[in-house]
Amino acid sequence: MLKLVLPKGSLEEATLQLFSDADLPVRRSSAVDYRATVDDPRIDDVRILRPQEIPSYVADGLFDLGIAGRDWIEETSSDVVSLGELRYSKATSRPVRIVVAVPQDSAFASLSDLPDGVRVSSEYPELTRRFFADRGVNADVRLSYGATEAKAPDIVDAVVDLTETGRALRAAGLRIIDEILTSYTEIFTNRAAYEDPAKRRAMTQIKTLLDGVLDARGRVLVKLNVGREHLDAVVNLLPSMKAPTVNELWGGEAYAVETVVPKNQINVLIPELLERGATDIIEMPISKIVP
Incomplete structure (x- = not known):
């Protein structure tokens, strides 16, 4: 009935463990296989893909049900229906934050201090552009393919990066001056699937099992x-x-x-x-x- 897509990468292990604990074990031939199965009559097909892509694929109807962070839903401006938060992340049950950070010795104390043309590196270029534009800052936003925190101050003036505890930013000599978004993992669907009574019932039942596991933890x-x-x-x-x-x-x-x-x-x-x-x-x- 349902086509399900799960996140690969940092959320992968925690997501597979959550499904296993919910008696919905995800089976695949190897750890690098992008196709999987769940022995459950409500789930016909399972893919494991990068979370950056999942909201768009779900919004386009390629999958009925997806899991990814709110950060990627916002970055891609995907028109999806959230079924609710799943409060887990890579290492904890805390949310991750997308923040604006500058070098410790920077003269910039807040977003309003940033000059026009400020160079900003981020893996979230669209979200960053919207955030800065809404606050009247004309920023030169550059796409980062990783190691974003290492690019200030030599390559850029500021970074927009994801953090769970802030330790990596502090270790890189950066300090946070603003927060763009607090992001939990979410489970979501597209509008057509949500309007289908049978699919919506199946999705609600699956979320009940996942919520039951998360509520029991701790x-x-x-x-x-x-x-x-x-x-x-x-x-x-x-x-x-x-x-x-x-x-x-x-x-x-x-x-x-x-x-x-x-x-x-x-x-x-x-x-x-x-x-x-x-x-x-x-x-x-x-x-x-x-x-």
């Missing part, structure tokens, strides 16, 4: 036992999505309690639970959370 299921006299103290300590589940154990003198908690809190939570009277604490991973 959370764990905690199970424990606690005596009646300590129940309130333990339950009051527990974070939860709605409310902890509490079931009375045989004999009526103790309870089994379970709840979902953030993984980054568990190292503090477990000792405190023990101090408040909890016993038999079990921490379990979660594959999906579907509200």
Whole structure:
């Protein structure tokens, strides 16, 4: 039913892992094969292509469903229908940012300081031109094929580059003076596919599975036992999505309690639970959370 296109490059490994965790494993003959399959009745065909191209191909109807960053949707001005953000990137769940950066010793402190004719290098030339023009800066924007941060100050005066943490820019001796865009990974379709009820239903179901995986990441299921006299103290300590589940154990003198908690809190939570009277604490991973 659906023709799916997934991003090659920096998002590739994280995207394939997401689909695998969602029980939609992507299979191909080798790591360099651009054709793949997913053993699912909703997906007929899978391609793995550069994310720069994906929004245009989806908008043109060559594929029904695509995944790429918002940065490439904006760069290509592609007319697609977003089904929502998928909050993952190459290394973290944080978004990436497209920023304007200049050398540390540059006299430019803000975008308004940049003179007409300022030389700017970017892998996002169209997005950069629009951004500078909207702010009244006449910039000489030059397409970069990579290593953009290495081109200032000898080749250009400023760069427009993508950053997740800012470390690479700082290491290159650059500082950020403005931000153009915050970009999450998105899943999107074209208008014709979106208007097809069967395809829209299939796409919504797939996104539900992907969202379930992303919602589960960073959370764990905690199970424990606690005596009646300590129940309130333990339950009051527990974070939860709605409310902890509490079931009375045989004999009526103790309870089994379970709840979902953030993984980054568990190292503090477990000792405190023990101090408040909890016993038999079990921490379990979660594959999906579907509200």
